[in-house]
Amino acid sequence: MLDKVIENNRVSIIGEVVSEFEFSHEVFGEGFYLVNVSVNRLSDMVDIIPLMISERLVDVTKDYRGRKIEVSGQFRSYNRHEGVKNKLILSIFVREMQFIEEEEIPEEQARTNQIFLDGYVCKPPVYRKTPLGREIADILVAVNRPYGKSDYIPCIAWGRNARYASTIEVGGHLQIWGRVQSREYTKKISEEQVEKRVAYEVSVSKIDVVEEEEA
Structure with a gap:
């Protein structure tokens, strides 16, 4: 059962450490830390x-900035309370990792950023077009974890995948392949104040609906 659940949320990346470790939380005496990694896209963006x-x-006391790292794990979410609101925090929960040298990375893996999710649509997909006519659909996918927990992963689909995603109803079982991406956006705080923020989401390259078997 546990292996099956873990299989429904798999991510692997290769990138460069660009921050120091920052304490996040502790569970049963085990400390967890956040660190940022820069991952190359096929374009010049990261x-x-x-x-x-x-x-x-x-060793979280060391500074690994500039080192290349290979990671596998799961894309997870949790709600952080900020005043009266909850903020969805997303990160890759690392299960395995290793530091690697630049020359050890095969050219075809230099931009490794892959994710697979098997989950359920938990709110109606939002379909829209950009001012240039590009089709986009936002999908929020709930992926089950052991012990009754779930991760809520924002996904974004393009083109025909966006049109297809827009037809999937809440509760629909789907599988998604893609990559994890970061995206800057501007949040209006008040009439005079705007704030730059970063969103994390899955950019969908393939999406399939899983037909449920009848009992």
């Missing part, structure tokens, strides 16, 4: 992705 790492996997 994604800055937060990793959640146990102090038992790496």
Whole structure:
């Protein structure tokens, strides 16, 4: 059962550490820390992705900025209370990691950023077009975890995938392949104040609906 649940949320990336470790929280005496990794896209852009790492996997007192790292794990979410609101916090929960040298990375893996999710649509997908006519659909996917928990992962689909996603009803079971990306956006705080923020989401390259078997 546990193996099956873990299989429904798999992510692997290769990137460069670009921050120091920052304490996040502790569970049963085990400390967890956040660190940011820069992952190259096929274009000249990069994604800055937060990793959640146990102090038992790496020496969190050291500064690894500039080092290349290979990671596998799960894309997870949790709600952080900010005043009267909840904020969805996303990061890659690291299960395995290793530092690697630049020359050890095969050229075809230099931009590794892959994710697979098997979950359920938990709110109606939002379909729209950009001013240039590009089709986009936002999908919020709930992925089950052991012990009755779930991760809520924002996904974004394009083109025909966006049109297809817009037809999926709440509760629909789907599988998604893609990559984890970061995206800057501007949040209006008040009439005079705007704030730059970063969103994390899955950019969908393939999406399939899973037909449920009848009991």
